[in-house]
Amino acid sequence: MKRAFLLTGHFAQQKRRASLHWVSYHLQQSGWHVTHVTVGYSWLSRVLGDARLRALEHRPKTGLVHHGPTLSALFEFAPVHPVNLRHPALSRLGQKAWPLFFRYWERMLRDRLGEADLVICESGPSLLLAPLLARHASQAKRIYRVNDDIRLLNAPQGLIDAEQEMLHRFTRISTASPVLAKRFVGHPNVTLDPMGIPRHLVDQPHHDPYKRRAGQKIAVCAGTTQFDDAAILHLAKARPNWDIHILGRLRATPPQQQNVTWHGEQNFERTLAHIAHADIGLAPYRDAPGLEYQITNSNRMLLYRHFGLPILGPDRLCTPECPSIIGYRAPNALGLCEDFPHRPEVIPDWSELAHQLAQNGVTDPPSEVSTDPATMPTSRVKTVPALASTA
Numbered sequence: 124m125k126r127a128f129l130l131t132g133h134f135a136q137q138k139r140r141a142s143l144h145w146v147s148y149h150l151q152q153s154g155w156h157v158t159h160v161t162v163g164y165s166w167l168s169r170v171l172g173d174a175r176l177r178a179l180e181h182r183p184k185t186g187l188v189h190h191g192p193t194l195s196a197l198f199e200f201a202p203v204h205p206v207n208l209r210h211p212a213l214s215r216l217g218q219k220a221w222p223l224f225f226r227y228w229e230r231m232l233r234d235r236l237g238e239a240d241l242v243i244c245e246s247g248p249s250l251l252l253a254p255l256l257a258r259h260a261s262q263a264k265r266i267y268r269v270n271d272d273i274r275l276l277n278a279p280q281g282l283i284d285a286e287q288e289m290l291h292r293f294t295r296i297s298t299a300s301p302v303l304a305k306r307f308v309g310h311p312n313v314t315l316d317p318m319g320i321p322r323h324l325v326d327q328p329h330h331d332p333y334k335r336r337a338g339q340k341i342a343v344c345a346g347t348t349q350f351d352d353a354a355i356l357h358l359a360k361a362r363p364n365w366d367i368h369i370l371g372r373l374r375a376t377p378p379q380q381q382n383v384t385w386h387g388e389q390n391f392e393r394t395l396a397h398i399a400h401a402d403i404g405l406a407p408y409r410d411a412p413g414l415e416y417q418i419t420n421s422n423r424m425l426l427y428r429h430f431g432l433p434i435l436g437p438d439r440l441c442t443p444e445c446p447s448i449i450g451y452r453a454p455n456a457l458g459l460c461e462d463f464p465h466r467p468e469v470i471p472d473w474s475e476l477a478h479q480l481a482q483n484g485v486t487d488p489p490s491e492v493s494t495d496p497a498t499m500p501t502s503r504v505k506t507v508p509a510l511a512s513t514a
Contacts, residue, residue: 124154124156124193125154125240125241126155126156126157126158126238126239126241127147127155127157127158127239127240127242127243127481128158128160128232128236128239128241128243128263129143129146129147129157129158129159129160129243129245130162130242130243130244130249130252131143131161131162131247131249132161132162132163132175132245132248132249133245134159134161134183134196134198135147135159135161135188135190135194135196136196137179137180138178138388138389138390138391139178139371139372139388139389139390139391140391141270141422142268142270142422142476143159143243143268143270145319145476145477146473146476146477147159147194148477149473149474149476149477149478150477150481151194153477153478153481155193155481156192156193156194156195157193157194157195158195158197158235159194159195159196159197160196160197160198160232160249161196161198162201162204162228162248162249162252163204163205163247163248164176164198164199164200164201165200165201165202165203165204165224166200166201166202166203167203167204167206168204169200174372174373174374175372177372178387178388183198185198185199185200186199197231197232197235199227199228201223201228202220202223202224202227203221203223203224204248205218205221205248205278205279205281205282206279207277207278207279208279214279214280214281215281217279218279218281221251224248225251225252228252228255229255229259232252232255232259233255233259236255236256236259236263237259237260237262239262239263240264241263241264241266242256242260242263242264242265243266243268243480244256244265244267244268244293245268245270246268246269246270246286247271247273247276247278248282250267250282250286250289251289253267253289254289254292256292256293257292257293264294264295266293266294266295266297267289267290267293267295268298268480269296269297269298269300269304269307270298270299270318270420271416271420272413273286274413275349275409276348290307290309290310291310293310294312295312295313295314296310296312296314297316297479297480298313298314298315298316298416298420299315299317299318299419299420300315300415300416300418300419300420301315301419302413302415302416303416303420314479316476316479316480317419317471317475317476318419318420318422318425318471318476319425319470319472319473319474319476320422320425320426320429320470320471320472321391321472321473322472323472324391324392325395325399325426325429325430329392329395329396329399330396331400332393332397332400333366333368333397333400333401335366336366339364339365340362340365340366340403341366341368341401341402341403342358342365342366342367342368342401342402342404342405342435342460343368343369343370343398343401343403343404344367344368344369344370344405344406344407344423345370345371345397345398345426345427346370346371346421346422346423347369347371347373348421349408349411349414349417350371350407350408351408351409351410352373352377352378352407354451355367355380355383355407356383358405358407358457359381359382359383360380362382365403366382366384367380367382367383367405368384368397369383369384369385369386370386370387370389370393370394370397371387371389372387373385373387395426398423398426398427398432401432402460402461403432403433403434403435403461404423404424404426404427404432404433404434404435406421406424406427406435406436406437406440406448407436408436408437408440410437410438412439414437414439414440415439415440415442418440418442418444418445425470427447428445428447428467428468428470429467429470430467431465431466431467431468432447432465433449433459433460433463433465434447435451435460436448436450436451437451438451438452438453441453446466447466447468449463
């Protein structure tokens with residue numbers, strides 16, 4: 124049985140399923156054993172009550188836990204972990220302790236990595252372990268999967284700087300975004316591997332969770348990464364006839380607004396039902412340069428596009444390749460959202476991404492491998508003409 128190690132900030136068992144959860148599922152379905160390694164937590168997380176831990180249904184078990192014959196999960200609180208201390212002097216001081224993070228995880232992983240055939244390291248604190256992977260998993264294909272631009276995730280500057288320094292430790296850089304791919308042109312093997320959706324779940328009927336009133340529009344925000352709550356409050360006041368639902372973990376108690384419902388972290392099935400029966404998809408990301416990568420990398424936006432929802436968000440998200448995205452500053456933007464015909468799009472299944480990451484040698488098709496990202500297509504997602512008029 125081939126063995127894959129996935130290094131990520133997510134937990135193997137959690138409500139919200141991130142992309143590597145789906146990759147893990149399909150690798151297991153293909154006969155792989157997966158070890159899900161959760162890094163980026165420390166004793167400080169336990170003492171101060173990390174908001175990411177509070178979003179879990181159960182307190183995570185430390186050590187190696189077997190969830191079945193094809194899935195194991197490893198989680199530990201390291202002595203320290205990379206964190207933005209919001210002050211240059213404090214951040215430099217904190218960075219001096221990062222070798223403790225590395226040595227701790229080397230002790231946890233060095234004996235296990237020798238049996239790995241594939242190691243996928245997701246963008247985030249785990250990239251600091253790249254030398255460890257190169258040293259103890261030299262026989263494995265080592266992929267840095269860039270799902271996020273860490274510069275936009277409040278990452279410490281030391282981690283941002285380390286991203287470029289660590290690239291040569293990986294045999295491949297993989298991302299769904301041409302925008303992000305351009306940052307890694309110095310690596311000899313940069314591939315565009317599109318994100319996906321779980322087609323076996325999204326194509327099933329879903330119970331309508333909403334209580335509708337005449338003349339009301341249902342708007343859903345299915346995630347709170349890089350969340351701009353001010354944009355939501357502005358929207359709620361501008362459109363009192365919109366029933367707005369926010370699903371996802373928040374760091375602080377959200378402000379109250381009569382037509383906004385804050386649901387907190389939800390499991391995937393409940394999230395899917397809220398998207399399937401909504402009229403409008405919301406993408407209230409904090410507006411910052413580089414945000415454009417979310418067009419191809421955001422799980423919620425891909426689901427909005429699958430169901431054909433108009434998507435309201437910052438103007439920099441707008442692109443001719445995705446006409447369903449409507450910028451805040453577009454003329455009559457809110458009216459456009461209300462009148463926009465639903466146009467479902469064909470989105471790849473997650474099994475395709477799992478297959479692409481598990482391939483040996485060159486990725487198929489060769490035309491999308493290790494080429495200048497400027498020449499790569501923005502997305503392989505295509506509109507279904509026959510569904511363009513679907514309400």
